[in-house]
Amino acid sequence: MQICIRFALILTLWAGFPGICPLIWARIVRIDITSRQSPTFDGRVFGPVGAYEKLRGRAYGEIDPNHPQNALITDIVLAPRNARGMVEYAMDIYIMKPVRLGSGNHKLFLEVNNRGGKLFGGLNNSRGGNDPTTAADAGEGFLMNRGYTLVWNGWDISAAPVNNNLTITVPVATNPDGTPITGPSYEYIVFDNQGVQSYTLAYPAASLDKARAALTVRNRLNDTPVTIPPDGWEYVNERSIRLLPAGTPFRQSAIYEFTYTAKDPLVAGLGLAATRDFVSFLRYATADDFGNPNPLAGDVQYTFSYTLSQPGRYLNDFQTLGFNGDEQGRRVIDGMENWLGGSS
Template sequence: MRRLVIAALGIVLFSSLAEARVVRLRVERREVVLNGRPFGAAGPYEKLIGTVDFGLDPDAPANALIVDLKLAPRNARGEVEASADFYLLKPVDPRRGNGRLFYEVGNRGGKSLLATFQKAAASLDPATEAEFGDEALMRQGFTLLWMGWKWDVPEREGVMRMRMPIATENGKPITGLVRGNFILNERSNTAPVADRNHLAYAPLDPASADYVMTVRDDPTARGSVIPRSRWRFVDAGTVALDGGFEPGRIYDVVYRSQNPKVVGIGLSATRDLVSFLKYDASPDNPSPGIRHALAWGVSQSGRFLRHFLYQGFNADERGRKVFDGVFDQVGGAGRGSFNHRFGQASRDALQYFNILFPVDLFPFTDGPETDPDTNVTDGLLARADKSGTTPKVFHLLTNSEYFNRAGSLVHTDPTGTRDADIPPTTRIYMMASAPHGPGPFPPASNRGGGMVGRAALNPLNYSPAVRALFRALDRWAVDDTMPPPSAYPRLADGTLAAPDRAGWPPIPGFQLPQQPLRALHLNFGADWDKGIVSIEPPEVGRPFVVRVPAVDADGNVRSGIRLPDIEVPLATHAGWNYREASIGAPDRLAGEIGSYIPFPLTRAERARTNDPRLSIEERYRNRDEYVGKYAAATLDLVAKGYVLPEDVADLLQHAVEHYEWVTKKSDVKSQK
């Protein structure tokens, strides 16, 4: 029976039996936004904050791929229960909305959607005008949704999480292998075994002599075993080493834990909540009238969406399409630890960080491809194609993903010798010379920020292109308006190449990295196809072949979407940065931070430093000439659909600030 109940915690919305996988929405806070101020034609908005309860049928075909679901406890209805935090922004009157749900897969429990698409100040619980920004999405009538999908996010106010059941073997605890992996940036006596302040799987017996710690300097080398007498667990998530851990070295800790969470429910819960809001026509749906749903995920969350699509979760339990459009931003070629026993969802895999986790696994392309080692043919969208639930898909890459996330495998064959055939429902875009995430402006080093790079951080902000591409995806998914053509480097025209053939100029002190992250065949044991790990670290097999974008005479990437800072440059921008010697391993990459390598200011400086790049004074007579060329490049991107007209003014303001910052530095130098 449908009912609306006022409970001690707030409003409880029970789903109809037809959509029983969402059992109830417990609304714990409901309040109007900005005192009821209207957002254009959409009118006032409200926020609903609370908990969503799920009930999963372990025997339903749609849930068959959720690892260990059948080993989780069941309620009287035979369902496995889970719950998650949710956060909903919607028009007070749903009839005034535009019928579109925009769901952000929160990166490690956070929220970035308003900052990216409404230029808002960052907030986990937006309440002020600044935290709602320019209101662009809300004035269009979008319903905006977030949900916690991980159990182990850091303990911090406002971070969204999921409460997942524990798998058991006939009521008895299940044990298994867990591997902690860390590379520190300074000497320390202790180190965390989990990733980036996440909660750890506790060791079954902290004093066990069977646990192993190793250290090495090469990602694929066999580690040297550190005597057990020299290290110990300080608590469930921290280890200590006599003499301390050295910066820049790779440490592994392999131990046994128990009580694995059924982490794959994060995938099914995303499916079920979005499906409920999209299809449930009962009074229990707080946002009726949703006709289309779009998803956006950045980095880890982009990989989550790739995993979601690959395992067929875009079909709900009744076979209906969940997302009409999916925007995978900087997810690279990988998926993640989102659906296996003792999975650590926060773990990614970079050239020199989070080593040998199950991330960059075949297949990589949306369409079918064949692994030459196993002769298996598969594609990221194979299950969606079979079920008729394939969404429109955007993959957005930056220069960083080609060095740290095996990005070229998104659009080449596994041998790196042929451009892949891209399905008609997919577009691929690369932001030329962009970092994984932009650094500050004015450019500065990351000193004091942990991952210190040799160069200043790359400040190239590609959010204007993200906003334009989302609008294109929305229109493509909703009314079939064709988006801008894909823009990415290709083997066929020489804009994608091996690192030693990418055309890097001899810039003093900098060399194009010759060893990007290698995606590898990894053997996690005989039961890996069931989601069970029995070999840690995994056995390393042959690599897939990765390529990198070719660059111009300035070291900036030739292909893809070249923002005005690249088309009319004042510096070399790169998506990679070497580790500074102070943090160890200076020949390796510093996570996913980028580099800003300024041009010489004068012809004399260029000659003195033997820099092959033209100086600023040789390129532009003055600020007006520079800004004029910058404006022309900006308007060209608007015409092509890669930048929105409403972002032009901000870009031109940035051009003025950037040029004046560069020339001010020149004035300071001349006065010395």
């Protein structure tokens, strides 16, 4: 298991005890809308709901690492803190809403993105895409015709900042004395395409000494892994490995497994708090700490989420570990649809 992507299996029912809450809540402290396209979908009108507009931007949040609800996040006590003692994060946000917000159905549709990508197109019988813009991108407009406000936020630290993916920025955990944290890491490597000559590691290697790492390969899951000798692979740098001699591709569909000592774990569990606090902000807040208005202020009456494949596991953890209530005990998501949740 890769370091720092696990969560302590503790559920603390803190929200049920009024009067013992901290004065500073975890929250979105700033929301920056960096672009607004109004109307979007080439001005297409969706029945009585009317036209839609698209807002893109960045949200900045902070959480109290000492609050019992946040204590489940692995390594949160080792994350750097700001002057208020809070741990900070930042994430991409994306909102599509009726231009006349009051003409919508006052329901928020949160798609928990899959590795940064939007997969909601099937609901609209459309190609969807990561930046839906044209009338064709709306397809049959199932969601828009019914007046839903559609929102997305970055949560997955592994989402690459390409192709309009939604990303999140979280801090690196360090030892109390400031030295790097190291620990065992495991990579399961399978390429369905041919000709791939290098692999990017999830975390940087703490050492480039190949004696402290091992690479194996097998054709099928039931086969016995075969160790690739040290002269059969090398580190390109601390974040990448390749086979030797240089130019040798990884075998298509073969199963490679790489174990090594990694460093600089990211506080990945902040992705759970980020979704919690973003939806809570949209549902309950009027403005952020700097006076920037909540673009959905006073409108959201119900919230629903939708996932396809991998993020279904994320939402299971989100619910099971208690993140579906904000720190003031208010419900975050009213209904969850985990469609075709991937197994692992």
